[in-house]
Amino acid sequence: MKGRLYLIPTHLGNSNYGLTIPHEVATLAARLRYFIVENIRTARRYLRLLDPKMDIDSSTFFILDKHTNPREYSTFLKPIEEGHDIGIISEAGCPGIADPGADIVKIAHHKGIKVVPMTGPSSILLALMASGMNGQNFAFNGYLPIEKHERIKSIKHLESRSIKEKQTQIFIEAPYRNNTLVKNILDSCHPRTLLCIACNLTLPDEFIVTRPVSSWKNQVPDLHKKPTIFLIQG
Structure with missing residues (x-):
């Protein structure tokens, strides 16, 4: 059974994420172990903010930025085909909106992968x-x-x-x-x-x-x- 692709919003710079990120979104993000991100350092910092006890070192991060070769995009979704869920995390706001995550979402639809947008700030x-x-x-x-x-x-x-x-x-x-x-x-x-x-x-x-x-x-x-x-x- 295929996993799902979750689009996980990020706060817009405020350390009090509770103002903009629903508790359910924070809980979901903390349980995932595969992520597609623009910057690993800021993504790890964000996840640590959502759940200080999260075992981030056991997580896998795929980098999606202006230097990423488009030929790599499909490989980021391999864990989903093996039954694992993946989260896309933008640098700020909602993935896929003024954000390179849209390219991954397009491929996910082509592969018949379930895409789940989560609530957060835009x-x-x-x-x-x-x-x-x-x-x-x-x-x-x-x-x-x-x-x-x-x-x-x-x-x-x-x-x-x-x-x-x-x-x-x-x-x-x-x-x-x-x-x-x-x-x-x-x-x-x-x-x-x-x-x-x-x-x-x-x-x-x-x-x-x-x-x-x-x-x-x-x-x-x-x-x-x-x-x-x-x-x-x-």
């Missing part, structure tokens, strides 16, 4: 919930281009799309480029376009504010190296 959905923007029609666009000209072009395209389709546009940036992205948004969008900045979600210094672009100027917080979600709606 910074993307938390930001949308708190933004006051359209939650019935929205699009997550991932990272915008790094090159300035292409990035501004992309921002204007998303703003136009949000107006035509009445669709909330959501995107992210590498934390050390957040401040530059905000400047590009404020310089490129119409003064009446709504911009929501959702930073450090679920943390003590959580910041979630929605204002027209015109109201943001001279009031933007320092977002350098802080995980942030950006949403716009024209």
